[in-house]
Amino acid sequence: MSSVATPAPTPRRRRRRSRLERRKSRLAWLLLLPALAVVAFVAIYPLGKTVYYSFTNQEFLAGITPTKWVGLQNYRDLYHDSIFRSAIWETIKFTLITVSVEFALGLVIALVVNSNFKGRGPMRAVMLVPWAIPTVVAAQMWRWMLDDVFGVINDAGVRLHILSHAHAWISQPSTALGAVSAVDIWKTTPFVALLLLAGLQVIPKELYEAADVDGASKLQQFWRITLPLLRPAILVTLIFRTLDALRVFDVFNVFFGNRPDTQTMAIYDQSTIVGDGHVGYGSAISVAIFLIIGLFVVIYVTFVRVTDE
Amino acid sequence: MSTVAEATRTVERPVSRSRRLRRSPVGRLAGKLPFWLLIAAIFVYALFPFYWAIRSAFTPESELFRTPVDYFPKHPTLANFRGALSTSVFQHALLNSTIVAGSVTLISLAIGSLAAYALGRFRFRGRSAVLYLMLSMTIFPQIAILGALYTMITDFHLYDKLGALIFTYMIFTLPFTVWVLTSFMRGLPGDLEEAAYVDGATPLQVFYKVLLPLIAPGLVTTGLLAFIAAWNEYLYALSFIQTQTKYTVPLAITNFQGKSSFQVPWGQVMAATVVVTLPLITATLILQRRILAGLTAGAVKG
Numbered sequence: 001m002s003s004v005a006t007p008a009p010t011p012r013r014r015r016r017r018s019r020l021e022r023r024k025s026r027l028a029w030l031l032l033l034p035a036l037a038v039v040a041f042v043a044i045y046p047l048g049k050t051v052y053y054s055f056t057n058q059e060f061l062a063g064i065t066p067t068k069w070v071g072l073q074n075y076r077d078l079y080h081d082s083i084f085r086s087a088i089w090e091t092i093k094f095t096l097i098t099v100s101v102e103f104a105l106g107l108v109i110a111l112v113v114n115s116n117f118k119g120r121g122p123m124r125a126v127m128l129v130p131w132a133i134p135t136v137v138a139a140q141m142w143r144w145m146l147d148d149v150f151g152v153i154n155d156a157g158v159r160l161h162i163l164s165h166a167h168a169w170i171s172q173p174s175t176a177l178g179a180v181s182a183v184d185i186w187k188t189t190p191f192v193a194l195l196l197l198a199g200l201q202v203i204p205k206e207l208y209e210a211a212d213v214d215g216a217s218k219l220q221q222f223w224r225i226t227l228p229l230l231r232p233a234i235l236v237t238l239i240f241r242t243l244d245a246l247r248v249f250d251v252f253n254v255f256f257g258n259r260p261d262t263q264t265m266a267i268y269d270q271s272t273i274v275g276d277g278h279v280g281y282g283s284a285i286s287v288a289i290f291l292i293i294g295l296f297v298v299i300y301v302t303f304v305r306v307t308d309e
Numbered sequence: 310m311s312t313v314a315e316a317t318r319t320v321e322r323p324v325s326r327s328r329r330l331r332r333s334p335v336g337r338l339a340g341k342l343p344f345w346l347l348i349a350a351i352f353v354y355a356l357f358p359f360y361w362a363i364r365s366a367f368t369p370e371s372e373l374f375r376t377p378v379d380y381f382p383k384h385p386t387l388a389n390f391r392g393a394l395s396t397s398v399f400q401h402a403l404l405n406s407t408i409v410a411g412s413v414t415l416i417s418l419a420i421g422s423l424a425a426y427a428l429g430r431f432r433f434r435g436r437s438a439v440l441y442l443m444l445s446m447t448i449f450p451q452i453a454i455l456g457a458l459y460t461m462i463t464d465f466h467l468y469d470k471l472g473a474l475i476f477t478y479m480i481f482t483l484p485f486t487v488w489v490l491t492s493f494m495r496g497l498p499g500d501l502e503e504a505a506y507v508d509g510a511t512p513l514q515v516f517y518k519v520l521l522p523l524i525a526p527g528l529v530t531t532g533l534l535a536f537i538a539a540w541n542e543y544l545y546a547l548s549f550i551q552t553q554t555k556y557t558v559p560l561a562i563t564n565f566q567g568k569s570s571f572q573v574p575w576g577q578v579m580a581a582t583v584v585v586t587l588p589l590i591t592a593t594l595i596l597q598r599r600i601l602a603g604l605t606a607g608a609v610k611g
Contacts, residue, residue, distance in 0.1 A: 025433035027512055032439060035424035035487055042480045043446060046457035053456050060459065112347055123348070125597050126355050132593040133359075134541035136559040137582045141358045144365065144575050152361055155378040190355055194601060240448070247450040250543045254563055266452040266544070273456045274548045283456040290453040 053283035060277030067280075074284035083260065084285060087268040088292070093177060094264065095245040098184045102241060103234075105185070106192030111226075113193065114200045124197075127190035135187060139254035142183045146170055170255055176262050183251050188244075192237055199233025200226070239300050246293050265289045359586075366390065366580040373576050389576035390584070393565075399581055401554045402561035406585075409471055409557060410539035413478045414532050421486030422528065426516050428487070429494025430502065440491070446484030451544055454480075462549055473549040474557065478542060482535040489534070493527035494520065530599040533592055540589070558585050 054074055058067045078084055113123055130138065145152050148168035157163030169179040203226065211221045227234075249266040256262040258271045269289060273282030365373060366389050368382040393399055427433075428440060458477055467473040497520060505515045521528075543559045550556060556564070562585070565578045593600060 021432075024431055024512075028427040028431035028433045028436070031423045031427035031431075034420045035483060036439070038420060038479050038483055039442070039446060042477065042483075043449060043454065046454035046461060049457035049461070050454050053460075058456075058460070060463075108347075109351055112344070112351065115344075117344075117348070119348075123351070124601070125594050126352060128593050128597055128600065129359060129590055130355055132537060132589045133586050134543075134559055134562075134589075136541070136543050136562055137586055138358070140562055140578055140582060141362045144579065145358060145361055147575075150374055150376065150378065150575075152378055152380075155376070159377075186354070186358060198601070243448050243450075247452055249452065250559075253543070253547070266450075269452055270455060270544065270548060273459055279456045279460060286453045286456055289450060293450055 050283045050286050053280050054287045056280045058280035058283070060273070060279050070280070074281050075288075077281065078284050078288060083263065084265070084268060084288075086261075087263045087265045090177070090262065091246060091248065091264040091266075094181060094184075094248060095242060097177070097181045098188070098245050099238065099241045101181070101185050102189045102192045103238065105189045106196055106237075109189065109193035110196035110200055113197055124194070127194055129190075130187045131191045131194075133187065135183075135250040136254055138187045139183050139251045142179075142186070143170065143255060146179055146182075173261055176256065180251050180255050180262070183255075184245070184248070188241065192241060195237045196230065196233055199230045203229045235300070235304060239297070242296055242300070243293060246296065247289070265292070362579045362582050365576055366583050368576060370574070370576050374572070389580035392574070393577040393581040393584065396577075398553050398556055398564070398566075399561050402556045402558045403585070405471055405555060406540055406558040409474045409478065410536045412475045413482050413539040414536045416475075417479065417482040417486040417535050418490075418528055418532050421483055421490050421531075422521065422524075423516075424487045425490030425494045426520060428491040429497075430520070440488075443484045443487045443491075446480070447488055449480065449484075451480065455544070455548060458545070459548065468549060469551045469555055471555060474539075474542070474546060477545045477549070478539045481542075482539055485538070486531050486535055489531045490524065490527060493524045493531075497523055526599060530596060530602075533596060534600065537589055537593075 055069060055071060056067050057065065057070050057073075059065055109127070113120060113127070133141075146154075146169040148154065148166060148171070151166075151169075153169070154163065154166035158166060167175060169175045207225050207229075208221055211225060216224070247266050248264050249270065252262060252264050252267050253270075256267075258267065258275065263271075265285070266289065269282055269285040272278050272285060276282075364380070364382055367385040367387075368379070369384055369386045369388060372379060372383060424439075424443075428436060428443075462468050462473045462476070465476075467476060501519050501523070502515055505519050510518070541559065542557075543563075546557045546560050550560060553564075562578065562581055565574060565581065
């Protein structure tokens with residue numbers, strides 16, 4: 001669920017007497033208590049526990065081997081783990097492919113839908129359809145379309161002479177990543193377009209009118225007005241999409257199960273913890289994933305800061 | 310007539326054509342053609358996979374596994390729908406998912422609206438810290454705590470029970486609910502609240518007699534988004550549920566078994582996907598304006 005709602009700044013209020021303020025502040029914390037308790041219990045405590053597990057040899061069936069503190073052993077193993085290394089690489093490739101294609105396609109769609117034409121309303125509604133479909137369902141729909149014998153993509157491709165022969169898109173290593181990316185791109189591009197469209201709609205029309213008067217070409221207007229003013233929307237979209245893509249699990253699981261050549265970080269982690277029951281080692285993988293995603297956040301935030309100056 | 314002319318003008322503007330060409334009707338049509346082709350392409354791209362699912366759901370198995378592929382069912386049938394809906398796994402899954410997503414949504418809304426009231430209408434030390442906490446939770450990678458949740462759930466004897474999902478799904482529905490409802494709370498004017506205080510209402514009365522009715526539309530939208538997220542969740546369901554009768558919809562959809570284990574019963578799978586997505590799509594289309602507003606409010610402000 002990618003939400004990017006930013007609450008508006010607090011309305012300024014007159015200063016009240018401090019006792020009333022104290023009472024209100026106490027009430028506020030009381031109101032927050034259930035939510036904070038749930039977050040602490042469901043997210044923060046498990047996060048701490050995961051970090052702790054990552055330094056132990058915790059197994060799911062803990063009765064068989066007694067749990068010991070193993071220090072950095074899991075992390076040392078992880079460093080030499082070639083499966084994890086290829087999983088990182090696979091995840092980054094997937095992220096680069098999907099985020100860039102979704103952004104490029106999404107921008108084109110947003111620009112098209114932003115112009116005034118009859119049917120703009122239905123168009124926007126249509127764009128929400130892929131977003132509302134569960135990822136697993138979208139994956140199944142595409143698995144069937146990509147079927148090597150009875151799939152519509154092979155059939156249409158061969159009929160239109162785009163393909164010379166039918167491909168086993170999902171089982172062939174060379175096309176597997178492309179096939180799985182296609183699902184994510186189909187499901188998410190409309191959403192990216194909607195976010196960018198929202199950004200486009202707040203650009204004042206007068207700017208384009210003035211540019212027209214000054215004789216600027218459409219291309220110049222796009223580079224000099226649209227792109228710079230769309231920058232906040234673009235950044236938010238890219239950040240959320242990147243974070244989402246880095247933790248991808250559903251599509252890969254439906255398409256490949258635990259097939260070794262197509263594991264993402266999340267797939268490898270889940271199969272280590274739940275499939276093999278290696279909670280300790282899996283937790284070290286979790287921490288690594290957490291740090292890798294954190295690294296991307298830091299890169300983005302630094303980039304925003306630097307270019308803002 | 311004038312509106313049509315206006316529409317044409319704005320549409321045509323991006324396509325730069327010489328003036329003379331633009332005046333002739335043929336030229337006007339030719340200028341608009343690439344634009345409409347693009348629109349048509351987007352429509353087809355967004356809807357074709359869904360059309361294909363519907364088409365396959367109505368196609369009898371005998372025609373489904375045949376080449377060349379038919380693009381329209383020659384002998385439409387409801388057999389796939391009957392087959393999918395009559396399997397007990399799928400029936401259970403619909404019920405289980407409704408229970409899980411429904412409870413998660415209601416709990417999140419109840420707890421979340423209280424928190425949103427505090428965050429949206431009170432000024433106190435630590436407020437922005439809590440807001441940042443909630444925001445960082447909305448992008449929290451769920452995989453990062455899988456190991457700890459796995460052992461916690463076993464310790465609580467929740468493994469292979471729907472309770473495990475209701476418990477763990479709060480991690481993504483609650484912070485999201487708090488965050489979105491806070492922005493709704495903040496958007497309300499302060500006058501009504503002040504008036505209620507002057508009349509001697511307590512803060513809690515203000516909350517459920519004045520503010521809650523005002524953000525009712527926000528509650529519906531947020532609730533729908535939380536429901537969709539819980540309905541679609543796969544990672545935790547796959548990890549914490551084992552028995553087929555406890556399957557949620559995504560698990561049932563990926564584990565569809567036909568009469569023979571050699572061939573995925575694609576007709577039934579597609580019928581099942583149509584059944585589970587139609588309600589979501591209908592609700593989304595009805596509430597599309599609100600959903601768009603809720604999802605994109607921040608991207609605009611930056």
